[in-house]
Structure formats: structure tokens, C-alpha cells
Amino acid sequence: MRPSYTLPMLTPLTVVLAAAALALAAWCGWAAYRDQPTKDWHFIGMAVVTLLALVQLVIGIVLLARGSDPAEGTAIFVAYLAAVVACVPVVGLISLTERTKWGSLTVVAGAVVLAVLQARLHDIWGGGSGA
């Protein structure tokens, strides 16, 4: 395995994605605190986070194709990458049907889950031990 294509390459993106998700959570949490539903700007924020998740999915698959081997198995790794992508769009749609602060709180929950998934993802590919 060439060192230039290993899974730890994902670390910076993982950190950025987790931070973006937590920022989205805080933002929508603020909307919920002010008793407001999600607005256009929140959806743009969700789109940005989803886009980052898609980039992560593509890079992850490319790294796998180049021969990287996640510590906990390829299937689980791909499943987590897919779950990360699905997370925010799903809660975004739910918040469209629930135009109250509870819709905003739902997005908060989804974004926090995404951040937690990032931490798990780090473990799955072998994290600090250098897979």
C-alpha cells in the first residue's frame, strides 16, 4: 500500500465535516430557541454539509479502490459513509413537513448524529493507529 493513498487522508475532511455539522446543529438550535422553523438559509447550510458528505463518500470509495483496508471492514465503512450522506437530507425533508421549532430541533438531532458518525468513522478505518 502506497503511503500517499491511505485512509488517514480522510482525517482533515472528517474534522471539517464534524465541525460543519455541529455548526449547523447550533444554528438550527438557535432557530428552535427563537421558536422558528427552518428557513432558506438553513437549507443552504444543510446543502453545504451534504455536499461535504458526498465528497467524503467519493474520496472514501476512491481510497478503497486504491487498496486501503479499513480496520473494521469495508462493508461497515461504506455503510457509515452512506449513512453520513443520508443523515442531513432526511431531517431536512422532515423539517419541511414540520414548520415549527420542532422541525428545527429535528435538524439539530440529525446534524449531531452526523458528527457522532464522523467520530465512529475515524475508529472504523483504524484512526490513530494508521490503517
Next chain:
Amino acid sequence: MPDSPAPKTPEPGTGPRGARPEGIGRGPGTLLLTLYGIFTVGAASRSVVQLTTRFDEAPLAYLLSALAALVYAFITVSLVRGGERARKAAFACCCVELLGVLTVGTWTLLEPSAFPDATVWSDYGMGYLFIPVILPVTGLLWLRRSRRSHS
């Protein structure tokens, strides 16, 4: 299915957009529904992986994970469907869930050797930020309150 008028459980009305009936899946119920949905997916995929790849390692823990997934799935479906019967079913399931978390949580603390691998309910759901124990309590409170506001 959730949109069709149920013969036995008439809903007081539909939401502002008519998307879903008012009741246990609206308002705070939306958040609850989402969390149960997330835990259904999480527990179900976890137990599928565990049961298919390494059932022999910790059969008890993995079967309990599968049971948890079933309970979560049932509550999620009930919250989506709405209506009085679904509310009662969800209420019963939340009781089962709470009982499960408390039993498994105590069991894992008293006899860790029975659980070589963790379940969603191990140590009262500590690995999941205690959400597994908070969720049924919140669910029970919400389902009780939504009955009062409806009848």
C-alpha cells in the same frame, strides 16, 4: 397508509399542510419520531452485521440488539401512523423498551461476563449518550400528554 382515513380512529384534523395527521407524530412527536427512526436504523444494521458475521461470539448480546431494533422499529411505525390504537401500542412498546434498558443495563453491570460484546442497552445506553434510557421516558411522557390533549 397514514393519510387514509382510518375507520376506527378518526383524527381531529390534518396539519397545516395536510401532510400528516395531527397527533402523536406532530410537533414534539416529530423529533421523537426522528430519534426513534435513527435508533431503528442504527440498532437494526448493527444487529444484522453482528448476527450474520459473528453470532457465536456473544449470542445473547446480539439477540438483544435485534430485539431492541424490533422495538424501535415498532414505535417508529406507530408514531408515523398515529391514531389512538397506534398511541396505545407505542405506549406499551415504550414500557417494554424502558424495562429492557433497565434490565439489560443492570444485568451488564452485575454480570459483565454474560456480555462479551456491547448491546445498545448495555450500561443503560452509556455508549449512546444515555439516549436509550432518555428516549422511552420522553416517549411515555409525550404519549400520555397527547392523549390528554385529544380526548
